[in-house]
Amino acid sequence: MGPTQTIDINALKAQVDAEIAARLLIEADSARYIQRRGFCIGDLRLLLHLDATSEVLEMPPLFRLPGAPTGIKGLANRHGRVVPVMDLSVLFGLQHDRAASAWLLVCGRGDEAVGLVIDSLPERKRFVQDDEIVLSDITHPIASYAKAAYRDGQDIWIDLDTEELFAAVFHVEPSSV
Amino acid sequence: MFVTIRAKLIGFSFLSLLFTTVVGGFGYYSNAELADALVETQGKLEAINTRMRGVMAQDAVRADVLQILRAAKSGDAMAYKEAADDLNEHLKALTSKAANNGLTERTRQAVALVSADAGVCAKSAQSIAALAKADIGGAEAQFSVFNEAFKKLKADQITVNNSIAGEMGESRKAADAAALHAGNTVLAALVAAIILLSLLAYYIYRRIMDPLNQLRQAISKVEGGHYDVRVNLHTQDEIGSLGRAFDKLIDDRNSALRATARENERINNSVIGLFAAMSALSEKDLTVRAPVTEDIIGTLGDAINQLTDVTATVLHHVTKVAGVVEDASERMKQQSDVVNEMAKEEDVIVVRLISNLETAMASISEVAIFARDSNRAAAEATKSTESAMQTVQATLVGMNAIRETISEMEKRIKRLGERSQEISQIVNLINTISERTHVLSLNAAMQAAMAGEAGRGFAVVAEEVQRLAENSRQATGQIANLVQNIQVETNDTIATVNKTIEQVVKESDLAYSAGERMRETHEATARLVRLVATIATSSAEQTKIAVVLRAAADEIAQFTEKTAEQLVAQNQSAASLVSASQKLVGAISVFKLPQMES
Numbered sequence: 081m082g083p084t085q086t087i088d089i090n091a092l093k094a095q096v097d098a099e100i101a102a103r104l105l106i107e108a109d110s111a112r113y114i115q116r117r118g119f120c121i122g123d124l125r126l127l128l129h130l131d132a133t134s135e136v137l138e139m140p141p142l143f144r145l146p147g148a149p150t151g152i153k154g155l156a157n158r159h160g161r162v163v164p165v166m167d168l169s170v171l172f173g174l175q176h177d178r179a180a181s182a183w184l185l186v187c188g189r190g191d192e193a194v195g196l197v198i199d200s201l202p203e204r205k206r207f208v209q210d211d212e213i214v215l216s217d218i219t220h221p222i223a224s225y226a227k228a229a230y231r232d233g234q235d236i237w238i239d240l241d242t243e244e245l246f247a248a249v250f251h252v253e254p255s256s257v
Numbered sequence: 258m259f260v261t262i263r264a265k266l267i268g269f270s271f272l273s274l275l276f277t278t279v280v281g282g283f284g285y286y287s288n289a290e291l292a293d294a295l296v297e298t299q300g301k302l303e304a305i306n307t308r309m310r311g312v313m314a315q316d317a318v319r320a321d322v323l324q325i326l327r328a329a330k331s332g333d334a335m336a337y338k339e340a341a342d343d344l345n346e347h348l349k350a351l352t353s354k355a356a357n358n359g360l361t362e363r364t365r366q367a368v369a370l371v372s373a374d375a376g377v378c379a380k381s382a383q384s385i386a387a388l389a390k391a392d393i394g395g396a397e398a399q400f401s402v403f404n405e406a407f408k409k410l411k412a413d414q415i416t417v418n419n420s421i422a423g424e425m426g427e428s429r430k431a432a433d434a435a436a437l438h439a440g441n442t443v444l445a446a447l448v449a450a451i452i453l454l455s456l457l458a459y460y461i462y463r464r465i466m467d468p469l470n471q472l473r474q475a476i477s478k479v480e481g482g483h484y485d486v487r488v489n490l491h492t493q494d495e496i497g498s499l500g501r502a503f504d505k506l507i508d509d510r511n512s513a514l515r516a517t518a519r520e521n522e523r524i525n526n527s528v529i530g531l532f533a534a535m536s537a538l539s540e541k542d543l544t545v546r547a548p549v550t551e552d553i554i555g556t557l558g559d560a561i562n563q564l565t566d567v568t569a570t571v572l573h574h575v576t577k578v579a580g581v582v583e584d585a586s587e588r589m590k591q592q593s594d595v596v597n598e599m600a601k602e603e604d605v606i607v608v609r610l611i612s613n614l615e616t617a618m619a620s621i622s623e624v625a626i627f628a629r630d631s632n633r634a635a636a637e638a639t640k641s642t643e644s645a646m647q648t649v650q651a652t653l654v655g656m657n658a659i660r661e662t663i664s665e666m667e668k669r670i671k672r673l674g675e676r677s678q679e680i681s682q683i684v685n686l687i688n689t690i691s692e693r694t695h696v697l698s699l700n701a702a703m704q705a706a707m708a709g710e711a712g713r714g715f716a717v718v719a720e721e722v723q724r725l726a727e728n729s730r731q732a733t734g735q736i737a738n739l740v741q742n743i744q745v746e747t748n749d750t751i752a753t754v755n756k757t758i759e760q761v762v763k764e765s766d767l768a769y770s771a772g773e774r775m776r777e778t779h780e781a782t783a784r785l786v787r788l789v790a791t792i793a794t795s796s797a798e799q800t801k802i803a804v805v806l807r808a809a810a811d812e813i814a815q816f817t818e819k820t821a822e823q824l825v826a827q828n829q830s831a832a833s834l835v836s837a838s839q840k841l842v843g844a845i846s847v848f849k850l851p852q853m854e855s
Contacts, residue, residue, distance in 0.1 A: 134704065134707055135704075136699050201695060201699060204720065
């Protein structure tokens with residue numbers, strides 16, 4: 081028989097308790113902030129809910145769809161599914177940043193997925209409640225499809241309501257989430 | 258016919274050949290007779306040979322018959338058969354046709370009788386052989402018949418043999434007689450040919466040698482001085498021609514001797530006339546003329562006349578020249594008086610020249626001292642310029658080394674710039690990897706967020722990876738900025754190095770120019786040194802030359818004195834020359850000269 085290995089049950093419990101405590105601290109810290117995923121289209125800064133996006137990738141080849149609504153740039157093939165690609169610059173008269181490379185941000189998943197053409201990689205943005213500003217102060221037409229807006233220094237970040245936006249563009253009833 | 262020696266010799270050769278042919282013909286005839294005798298003897302020998310075989314067959318047949326009778330009586334069939342076969346063979350030989358070539362008719366008849374006897378014996382033997390098997394008694398009775406026939410055959414055979422023996426003896430005698438006749442014939446022809454040819458050879462010998470002896474005796478007499486001898490040969494051959502040519506040669510020689518005697522007489526007369534003229538000339542009378550004859554002495558007299566004329570002309574000229582010399586001597590005497598005066602003045606000038614030369618020697622010595630000092634100073638200047646030129650050349654070498662070093666540094670800096678570009682490429686690659694990592698972490702965070710509560714832990718990890726990727730991007734950005742700054746500074750450094758290289762090249766060119774100028778200065782100094790040395794050498798040589806000039810001036814002074822003495826002597830010589838010219842004119846006047854045309 082080999083030497084018996086003794087397990088310190090108390091030490092294990094202490095380790096699990098420490099991990100749970102750390103996680104609770106992280107969650108408590110996270111609860112104090114409003115976390116969004118921010119990106120840019122031209123000089124417009126937009127925000128999406130963290131779980132509203134499913135993928136970001138370099139701009140894939142697009143297939144034009146005759147008779148498509150305004151703002152639909154084409155269709156992209158992602159993992160065997162057809163994803164419509166929307167260009168907000170066409171809808172809201174924005175100017176893309178020519179120096180930056182275009183990215184495709186996929187919102188939603190499965191058959192509900194819609195791609196947005198963006199100029200920068202999304203980044204995690206955290207705001208506090210005091211950073212929020214009144215939407216009526218924003219004169220940009222995209223504010224009609226915004227849930228809220230936040231100030232970060234000199235920049236104004238608009239939290240976009242994708243369901244309303246997509247419904248307005250595609251003229252379909254938004255599916256229940 | 259046969260008048261020449263050549264024809265005689267040819268005829269003799271032809272006759273010798275003819276006699277040889279005749280002797281050969283006799284020999285051929287004798288040989289033919291011997292051959293006929295030999296053929297006849299050969300035929301007789303063949304007949305004897307045939308007869309001998311017949312005799313042997315007769316005895317064999319008798320023996321076979323006796324053998325048959327014995328075999329038949331004893332009943333030995335085998336022996337009987339062998340005896341019968343032998344009998345048949347021997348009967349063929351016995352009855353065969355005999356050769357009769359060369360035999361006489363009598364012998365041929367005897368041979369025919371023997372053949373008939375042989376036929377009888379053969380028939381009797383065959384009947385005995387036939388009866389012996391069946392009737393031995395009859396056979397024995399038949400044997401007595403055979404025996405009688407055999408005896409008759411033997412008797413006739415002896416007759417034939419004797420006849421043939423007799424014929425053989427006669428044939429041998431005939432052959433001996435033929436051989437003796439042939440030998441005698443050839444010998445007689447040979448003796449006759451030798452006698453005839455000997456007589457002919459003696460005749461030819463006498464025809465050649467007699468005139469030759471006559472000619473030899475005549476030549477001996479001519480050698481003894483008897484030129485009136487003649488050969489008088491009248492033959493038409495070569496020796497006759499030779500004798501006639503000899504007689505004509507003696508005649509021509511006699512004619513030549515007579516002509517020579519007449520020529521000698523005439524020359525003697527001319528020589529006597531020439532001697533008379535020469536006697537008159539020896540009396541200093543140049544007006545006499547030597548006789549000019551048509552012979553060789555006349556040519557000599559003509560030459561003497563010409564010599565006399567030329568001598569007279571020369572003496573006329575000598576008389577004139579003596580007068581001229583007398584006048585010239587008078588003038589030379591006057592001139593030497595003048596030259597004597599001038600020599601005295603020249604003596605004064607030479608003394609002055611010596612004084613001036615001493616002054617010039619002192620000046621040249623000073624110049625030589627100055628040139629030696631200048632030479633020393635120029636040598637020091639040459640050493641200085643050499644040192645300076647070496648320094649400049651060392652500087653030039655150093656500048657070249659600096660230029661090479663800077664060039665190497667430029668290459669290294671360029672390689673550094675290339676390396677920084679490679680670093681930029683690697684940084685771009687890292688940046689790309691970071692960006693992709695960032696995208697992946699972003700997608701992972703999105704997937705974790707969409708997973709809800711289950712993906713919360715993974716979202717934290719994805720967030721950390723995203724942060725790390727972001728940090729990597731920032732770091733690579735800083736590195737890219739640093740590398741870009743390095744490249745900019747590298748380019749600035751390269752530009753600076755290039756400017757430095759240009760400056761070094763300019764400085765090198767300036768140093769090279771300075772070296773060239775220094776070298777030219779060195780060469781000019783060296784030329785100056787050589788020139789100064791040449792001046793010093795020339796000064797020394799001038800000093801030596803001045804000394805020599807001084808000695809020469811002294812010698813000139815001495816020579817001037819001697820010249821004055823010589824001029825006095827010359828004056829005296831001119832006076833004596835005048836006297837000698839007058840004496841010469843007097844001496845020439847003893848000759849009696851013809852009047853010369855002006």
